[in-house]
Amino acid sequence: MSLSSRPGRARASGTPRTRRRGEELDEALLEAAWEELEERGVAAFTYDAVAKRAHTSRPVLYRRWATREDLIIAAIAHHFDNSPVAIPDTGTLRGDLFAFLRDLGQRRGAMAAPMAVQLGALYESGITMAKARERMIRSHPAVDALILERADARGELDLAKIPPAVRSLPLDLWRHHMLMTLDSSDEEYIRAIVDDIFLPLVAHYSRAR
Structure with missing residues (x-):
């Protein structure tokens, strides 16, 4: 409006x-x-x-x-809050992640690249894009974090064993791909993020003693 x-x-x-x-x-x-x-x-x-x-x-x-x-x-x-991305509920970590990244591309892909440029212009003020993102989501948990917490509750992973860098990997990789290619709805790349990169890492760390 x-x-x-x-x-x-x-x-x-x-x-x-x-x-x-x-x-x-x-x-x-x-x-x-x-x-x-x-x-x-x-x-x-x-x-x-x-x-x-x-x-x-x-x-x-x-x-x-x-x-x-x-x-x-x-x-x-x-x-961004006026264009929320719903938390998927497919019953599996894989299904939730795939649905989340696909919905993210459909809802926010068109505005994500221009917003990255806008946020990048704040660099001279000492505000990096990472700091800006942290401040923007401070009032509520990130959707990707909620997905992992639910998977932990279902027993699909051991969240306490997974490093923060691995937890944020699906969204980090999607964001990088979108900024580099301006293609936010590449389902084959989303599948690669989930199946070839993230889930094997999750399994590795969850098994670690």
């Missing part, structure tokens, strides 16, 4: 808009910030531009996001 269609925004007729508060205001601010990112990119992103687009003032933004980088990351996280 665009900002122009949201309740509370001033209408072209000049009728005073209702004062926005709480979640309604936060959502309007984040939508305005996202639209600025889409249209102008990180380099040209400013508090003034977001405030003008959202019909508010700079102090309103500063009270919520102390730095420009905080606001950018919050806007990206908000946009």
Whole structure:
């Protein structure tokens, strides 16, 4: 939904808009910030531009996001949260991972590469893409982590024995492939990630004493 269609925004007729508060205001601010990112990119992103687009003032933004980088990351996280990837429930680790990566490509593949470029532009501020991702998912567990926890509960793996680098491998490999090829729905590559790389590693570490 665009900002122009949201309740509370001033209408072209000049009728005073209702004062926005709480979640309604936060959502309007984040939508305005996202639209600025889409249209102008990180380099040209400013508090003034977001405030003008959202019909508010700079102090309103500063009270919520102390730095420009905080606001950018919050806007990206908000946009991704509005396009959630469901947690598959196929009954097996293999089925869940395959369904998750395929759904991820269908829902977020088109925006993932542009977002990587946007986040990369924050590097000069000392925020790496890894740090940005960590901050974006801090409020809720990552879907891939939940899939592994459920597989552990079913007895398909021993999560305590699997190193963090291996746990994140399916998503890391999918992300790298997508950025390198701009192909987020390569099912053969997804199968290779799951069957040829990840599951053998999971079996190896789960058997280790």
